[in-house]
Amino acid sequence: MTTQKDVAEKAGVTVTTVSRVINDRGYISEKTRNKVYQVMDELNYRPNAVARSLAKKKSNILGVILPVVHHPFFSSLLSYLEEYAYQNDYKVMLCNSQMNAKKEKEYINMLRAQQVDGIFLASHTLDIAAEIKVDLPILSFDRKIEGLPYICSDNDQGGKLAAEHLLEQGAKKLAYIGGSLKLNLLSNQRYYAFKERAAEAGLTVKNFQCQLDSFNRDQYQQLAVNVFKKNKAIDGIFASSDLIAAAVIKVAQKSMINVPENLKVIGYDDIELAQLYSPEITTIRQSAENIAQKSVQLLLKLIAGENIDRRTVLNVELIKREST
Amino acid sequence: MTTQKDVAEKAGVTVTTVSRVINDRGYISEKTRNKVYQVMDELNYRPNAVARSLAKKKSNILGVILPVVHHPFFSSLLSYLEEYAYQNDYKVMLCNSQMNAKKEKEYINMLRAQQVDGIFLASHTLDIAAEIKVDLPILSFDRKIEGLPYICSDNDQGGKLAAEHLLEQGAKKLAYIGGSLKLNLLSNQRYYAFKERAAEAGLTVKNFQCQLDSFNRDQYQQLAVNVFKKNKAIDGIFASSDLIAAAVIKVAQKSMINVPENLKVIGYDDIELAQLYSPEITTIRQSAENIAQKSVQLLLKLIAGENIDRRTVLNVELIKREST
DNA sequence: ATGAAAGCGCTAACAA
DNA sequence: TTGTTAGCGCTTTCAT
Numbered sequence: 268m269t270t271q272k273d274v275a276e277k278a279g280v281t282v283t284t285v286s287r288v289i290n291d292r293g294y295i296s297e298k299t300r301n302k303v304y305q306v307m308d309e310l311n312y313r314p315n316a317v318a319r320s321l322a323k324k325k326s327n328i329l330g331v332i333l334p335v336v337h338h339p340f341f342s343s344l345l346s347y348l349e350e351y352a353y354q355n356d357y358k359v360m361l362c363n364s365q366m367n368a369k370k371e372k373e374y375i376n377m378l379r380a381q382q383v384d385g386i387f388l389a390s391h392t393l394d395i396a397a398e399i400k401v402d403l404p405i406l407s408f409d410r411k412i413e414g415l416p417y418i419c420s421d422n423d424q425g426g427k428l429a430a431e432h433l434l435e436q437g438a439k440k441l442a443y444i445g446g447s448l449k450l451n452l453l454s455n456q457r458y459y460a461f462k463e464r465a466a467e468a469g470l471t472v473k474n475f476q477c478q479l480d481s482f483n484r485d486q487y488q489q490l491a492v493n494v495f496k497k498n499k500a501i502d503g504i505f506a507s508s509d510l511i512a513a514a515v516i517k518v519a520q521k522s523m524i525n526v527p528e529n530l531k532v533i534g535y536d537d538i539e540l541a542q543l544y545s546p547e548i549t550t551i552r553q554s555a556e557n558i559a560q561k562s563v564q565l566l567l568k569l570i571a572g573e574n575i576d577r578r579t580v581l582n583v584e585l586i587k588r589e590s591t
Numbered sequence: 592m593t594t595q596k597d598v599a600e601k602a603g604v605t606v607t608t609v610s611r612v613i614n615d616r617g618y619i620s621e622k623t624r625n626k627v628y629q630v631m632d633e634l635n636y637r638p639n640a641v642a643r644s645l646a647k648k649k650s651n652i653l654g655v656i657l658p659v660v661h662h663p664f665f666s667s668l669l670s671y672l673e674e675y676a677y678q679n680d681y682k683v684m685l686c687n688s689q690m691n692a693k694k695e696k697e698y699i700n701m702l703r704a705q706q707v708d709g710i711f712l713a714s715h716t717l718d719i720a721a722e723i724k725v726d727l728p729i730l731s732f733d734r735k736i737e738g739l740p741y742i743c744s745d746n747d748q749g750g751k752l753a754a755e756h757l758l759e760q761g762a763k764k765l766a767y768i769g770g771s772l773k774l775n776l777l778s779n780q781r782y783y784a785f786k787e788r789a790a791e792a793g794l795t796v797k798n799f800q801c802q803l804d805s806f807n808r809d810q811y812q813q814l815a816v817n818v819f820k821k822n823k824a825i826d827g828i829f830a831s832s833d834l835i836a837a838a839v840i841k842v843a844q845k846s847m848i849n850v851p852e853n854l855k856v857i858g859y860d861d862i863e864l865a866q867l868y869s870p871e872i873t874t875i876r877q878s879a880e881n882i883a884q885k886s887v888q889l890l891l892k893l894i895a896g897e898n899i900d901r902r903t904v905l906n907v908e909l910i911k912r913e914s915t
Numbered sequence: 916a917t918g919a920a921a922g923c924g925c926t927a928a929c930a931a
Numbered sequence: 932t933t934g935t936t937a938g939c940g941c942t943t944t945c946a947t
Contacts, residue, residue, distance in 0.1 A: 270939095361669070
């Protein structure tokens with residue numbers, strides 16, 4: 268392994284000088300600088316980031332904790348997080364908590380040990396890992412956690428838009444299908460807002476929830492089957508994710524219920540599947556790209572010691588497609 | 592920040608002793624050990640992984656370079672890579688090369704600088720980053736790169752199975768739709784094997800390729816539109832991924848072509864979408880979980896200095912569903 | 916404009 | 932069984 272010392276010796280200077288040209292700090296003669304660059308090139312030298320982290324007490328690494336990475340929305344979010352991190356000279360260390368509170372806590376500690384400069388935390392555990400008493404900048408996604416700033420999409424507006432759209436399309440018997448409300452996520456607000464808006468129009472909303480260990484395709488479909496078994500009259504469904512919406516549509520079609528003629532379905536997220544599905548799925552779009560960009564920006568501010576709002580809410584919009 | 596020194600002082604021992612109990616190395620009295628544990632607890636101490644990496648010249652980090660992370664197959668692969676890495680006390684640093692050769696090279700250098708112990712490389716660039724002359728263990732996925740061991744699913748078998756299945760289902764006019772063959776990926780073999788098996792049955796195969804910057808939903812659909820515009824008679828399509836298969840089915844349905852009555856479609860991967868789509872998509876299953884598990888295992892062997900086969904091929908299987 | 920030297924937090928000989 | 936000490940590769944203060 269080539270070190271600064273090797274470069275220094277070959278260039279006939281000291282490590283201090285090499286360090287200076289690498290970090291572009293202090294005065295260095297053009298001649299020396301060029302010589303050092305040349306030798307670094309010849310030796311294919313790359314500074315050891317570990318040693319540098321130790322000396323500078325800064326790793327330039329962001330930890331990202333997700334409840335699940337194979338979910339289209341989260342993988343898209345992750346992709347953008349990586350992109351924006353990279354643009355800002357940060358690397359991403361990935362943690363997949365799988366909705367396990369213990370694993371989540373372990374991951375937080377692991378990231379702390381790893382000296383990451385900040386953490387993006389999408390916590391989906393019951394036993395809220397609220398004992399998060401870390402001195403590290405942490406940004407929480409879609410969840411309020413005591414003492415931490417958080418970011419989320421405008422779930423309230425999303426629920427409202429979904430209700431208004433279904434009403435406009437003439438739906439009378441409404442249902443909501445989503446993840447467990449017990450998880451106390453901010454996204455639960457989608458349901459409450461939906462229900463409230465429906466109530467204003469004099470309608471009630473049947474509520475169906477997945478079990479805790481959500482994000483499971485089979486479970487979505489099973490749930491959809493149950494919905495139709497007991498409630499043949501439902502003609503408007505708001506699903507809390509496009510994945511669930513797709514499962515609903517699939518099961519409806521199998522039950523000879525036409526979408527959108529007899530049943531209107533609206534999802535949430537606007538993942539690629541929504542446009543790929545047949546019929547294309549109407550949805551409430553929350554932009555993973557915007558969330559990621561804003562999140563990285565907020566984390567960098569926190570890392571720089573600046574203050575940020577405790578709460579950041581990003582817009583959503585209705586994307587009308589074929590399923591309503 | 593709490594350091595070993597703090598723990599040592601409070602426990603009335605030296606850092607060596609603390610290090611020993613942490614690493615469970617050498618002789619230590621029960622009494623001392625307990626005292627140290629207790630103090631570590633009180634101080635909420637966690638060893639600094641950066642310092643440890645520097646001293647041990649081992650980071651316990653695996654680099655993962657993917658061409659795209661929001662693609663269902665890759666995100667699933669990533670999820671499992673993280674899981675198996677974690678089980679073996681390794682962390683994952685994520686890199687999203689976005690099919691850009693320059694970015695890919697930069698990432699390799701970055702990971703080297705970061706002192707990762709090994710790299711999982713899924714390279715999808717034209718200008719093959721073959722100048723990969725790194726002394727680090729690198730496992731290549733789905734691509735032969737000079738000097739590197741590689742892992743892939745049995746693409747040859749996959750193509751063969753797809754052809755045989757379509758033939759059995761009575762298809763006569765075959766087509767293949769996939770990513771650009773120019774990329775020189777091992778997955779191209781799916782096409783060659785498919786074509787060969789069709790030829791044995793006296794059939795030719797129309798070949799449609801995406802442009803280089805693949806993994807794009809709109810492009811898939813556009814391509815499918817073109818296929819049907821020019822070739823109304825096609826009755827059997829092998830798509831090189833389930834995502835492409837879904838796009839094909841959707842466009843077919845819009846063109847009033849019934850799947851599977853008039854057109855049989857088979858995909859590849861067996862991502863969740865395949866079972867969620869309507870009709871459910873017949874596919875060649877390559878297990879992301881198996882690939883990830885085997886990959887981590889191989890990388891750990893390489894890191895341990897053991898020899899591994901230059902070539903590791905994992906089984907695929909036909910999953911019959913509704914689209915054929 | 917450049918160098919010497921201390922220190923980041925930890926591990927690992929070598930001593931005792 | 933425990934301590935002393937010298938690094939790991941880099942940054943940074945203080946000299947020169």
